[in-house]
Amino acid sequence: MSDTATHDTGADAGDGPPKGQKRGLFASLELDMRLLGMIGAFILIALIFNILTGGRFLTPRNVFNLTIQTVSVAIMATGMVFVIVTRHIDLSVGSLLATTSAVMAMLQTEWLLQIFGLPLGHSALPWLAIAGGLIVGTAIGAFNGYLIGYLTIPAFIVTLGGLLIWRNVAWYTTNGQTIGPLNETFEKFGGISGTLGTTWSWIFALVAAAAALYGLWSARRTKQGHGFSVKPLWAEGAVGALIVAAILGFIWMLNSYEIPQRVLERDFEARGEVLPEGYTAAYGLPISVLLLIVVALVMTVVARRTRLGRYIFATGGNPDAAELSGINTRLLTVKIFAIMGFLCALSAVVASARLSFHSNDIGTLDELRVIAAAVIGGTALSGGIGTIYGAILGALIMQSLQSGMAMVGVDAPFQNIVVGAVLIMAVLIDIIYRKRTGDT
Amino acid sequence: MAETPLVELNDISIAFGGVQAVDHVSVYLYPGEVVGLLGHNGAGKSTLIKCLSGAYRMDSGEVRINGERAEINNPRDARAYNIETIYQTLALADNLDAASNLFLGRELTTLTGLMDEGAMEAETRKVMGRLNPHFQKFSSPVSALSGGQRQSVAIARAVYFNARILIMDEPTAALGPQETRMVADLIEELKKQGLGIFLIDHDVHQVKELCDRAAVMKNGKLVGDVVKVDDVTTDDLLGMIIAGKAPEGVAA
Numbered sequence: 001m002s003d004t005a006t007h008d009t010g011a012d013a014g015d016g017p018p019k020g021q022k023r024g025l026f027a028s029l030e031l032d033m034r035l036l037g038m039i040g041a042f043i044l045i046a047l048i049f050n051i052l053t054g055g056r057f058l059t060p061r062n063v064f065n066l067t068i069q070t071v072s073v074a075i076m077a078t079g080m081v082f083v084i085v086t087r088h089i090d091l092s093v094g095s096l097l098a099t100t101s102a103v104m105a106m107l108q109t110e111w112l113l114q115i116f117g118l119p120l121g122h123s124a125l126p127w128l129a130i131a132g133g134l135i136v137g138t139a140i141g142a143f144n145g146y147l148i149g150y151l152t153i154p155a156f157i158v159t160l161g162g163l164l165i166w167r168n169v170a171w172y173t174t175n176g177q178t179i180g181p182l183n184e185t186f187e188k189f190g191g192i193s194g195t196l197g198t199t200w201s202w203i204f205a206l207v208a209a210a211a212a213l214y215g216l217w218s219a220r221r222t223k224q225g226h227g228f229s230v231k232p233l234w235a236e237g238a239v240g241a242l243i244v245a246a247i248l249g250f251i252w253m254l255n256s257y258e259i260p261q262r263v264l265e266r267d268f269e270a271r272g273e274v275l276p277e278g279y280t281a282a283y284g285l286p287i288s289v290l291l292l293i294v295v296a297l298v299m300t301v302v303a304r305r306t307r308l309g310r311y312i313f314a315t316g317g318n319p320d321a322a323e324l325s326g327i328n329t330r331l332l333t334v335k336i337f338a339i340m341g342f343l344c345a346l347s348a349v350v351a352s353a354r355l356s357f358h359s360n361d362i363g364t365l366d367e368l369r370v371i372a373a374a375v376i377g378g379t380a381l382s383g384g385i386g387t388i389y390g391a392i393l394g395a396l397i398m399q400s401l402q403s404g405m406a407m408v409g410v411d412a413p414f415q416n417i418v419v420g421a422v423l424i425m426a427v428l429i430d431i432i433y434r435k436r437t438g439d440t
Numbered sequence: 441m442a443e444t445p446l447v448e449l450n451d452i453s454i455a456f457g458g459v460q461a462v463d464h465v466s467v468y469l470y471p472g473e474v475v476g477l478l479g480h481n482g483a484g485k486s487t488l489i490k491c492l493s494g495a496y497r498m499d500s501g502e503v504r505i506n507g508e509r510a511e512i513n514n515p516r517d518a519r520a521y522n523i524e525t526i527y528q529t530l531a532l533a534d535n536l537d538a539a540s541n542l543f544l545g546r547e548l549t550t551l552t553g554l555m556d557e558g559a560m561e562a563e564t565r566k567v568m569g570r571l572n573p574h575f576q577k578f579s580s581p582v583s584a585l586s587g588g589q590r591q592s593v594a595i596a597r598a599v600y601f602n603a604r605i606l607i608m609d610e611p612t613a614a615l616g617p618q619e620t621r622m623v624a625d626l627i628e629e630l631k632k633q634g635l636g637i638f639l640i641d642h643d644v645h646q647v648k649e650l651c652d653r654a655a656v657m658k659n660g661k662l663v664g665d666v667v668k669v670d671d672v673t674t675d676d677l678l679g680m681i682i683a684g685k686a687p688e689g690v691a692a
Contacts, residue, residue, distance in 0.1 A: 317535035323495075324495055324527065325531070
């Protein structure tokens, strides 16, 4: 988001500079040090792998693959932030992803055809399937929340049971079969089969950059309107330039990944045309990544600008105080887990669309990746602290490590050993950082 | 006093497990009056008052506000009756800043339904400017504040929303002499505005000074009657607290 600094102590763990010190360069920029640290770690990882792979890691092709591989876990990680901030845990997200994926696969390949008599390939099929999956995911999540909030069963137990239950409900739903191929429109949410193309990607980049600048400007105006102090104009400009550069750079990278000639030939052939000489096209921004960006924005607004988000952080900080302030913490728990369930279903769309089929083992161990992403991203298991962008960065860092090591040729067991060690290290660094800065 | 009491707590009882924490206690409170609640730790003062603030649900008895029976089942109900509470623990969310805590559960929103952070901070600056003019840490989480600053945030929250009934559970326990003086002045001012205040305190001198009447509790029961503080000495009050004996011939 545009205004990360001092104004948002609620959602923001790394806060402004201590009082009474001369404002240095970083203090004037009012940047979130934790965010900077994570971005720094990510850039370091990318550069190291780029050297180790002889420049193959930071190619447009690999950046493209990295982003589409991250989306599914990252979407769920944003929901896990709310769960962990309120001192709960959700171990069932991978299984919930499997159940909702199974439901959506069955809906679009069998159930909807039988019930409504829709023909295979009908344009309403993917949307009805997605709607069905989102409803099922939200309902299961809300049910989990009811067991935790109203019947006061610990979240660990409810979701540990859920891990077994929903994994096997998915199995039962499909009889253990792989269901595919999925609907063509549905598969556009998976990544490579659904991208915006060069032009729309640039349009998106410009709109996003304009929105970011507007966000900065309007936050500044609001502060001035109330007579609060604002950072110097040059600092505001520097932050804005940085954000715009990042957006444009990212889109430029994705737009540089050209569609291979044989794929183009095949596409033209399918339309009964011949590929013109010298014709090239690039993939651009994947729809799944666009989906993640939308989720990130919505979840950030929920976290920082809505009462729901405020109550989530207040309850995480001090459950008794939240209760005494008149917050219905039980209903809040239901809402949080319902959001988690909804996001699991959304991730299931991306994950199954990327594979182009539903498989029985889809989402296996995702609960651990999602929790690790949230925690690496600075979400405190003791509650009350966490950010949406942190969780997404956490997911990106984990995916970079995993695919970077695979490219370098690290043996599979070592890959997991490293990822596990990084998780523990990240929490240790976070603890040391908080002790130093005096944050709780 | 012939007028209807602002608050009547009639025959309140509440038990936890086998322990009768509050045993058939009745207390009333008039507008513009400060009633002190005295007693040892575990005497039942805080528990009694939590039945009024909605934190606990009483087993039996009734609450009347302005003579009408009030159903208070949770803190939201209490707030609806303009009952505000400053808890001994302060009940602040440590990870949030002063404005977020002040408006917790009653956030100001813009037309879009999103929270109006700017307006909330501006209001917080106003009310804190009155209560604690030196307070500057508006963007720090309250965990970074001193005991007195945290207390002033809790007090600001209670007085900001036009409370008619104020419950203060040991409001000066964590404060230095100067800040204690500030709270005493505030109580005087609120009294003049016609609020009814329940003041829970350990310090008999403070109760003598600030309260109009005082009730002493021991083992969940009221010791004798509620007394006018001017009719008793501090020794009388201490006797009631320690020995549980009511001084003779004194009643309010």
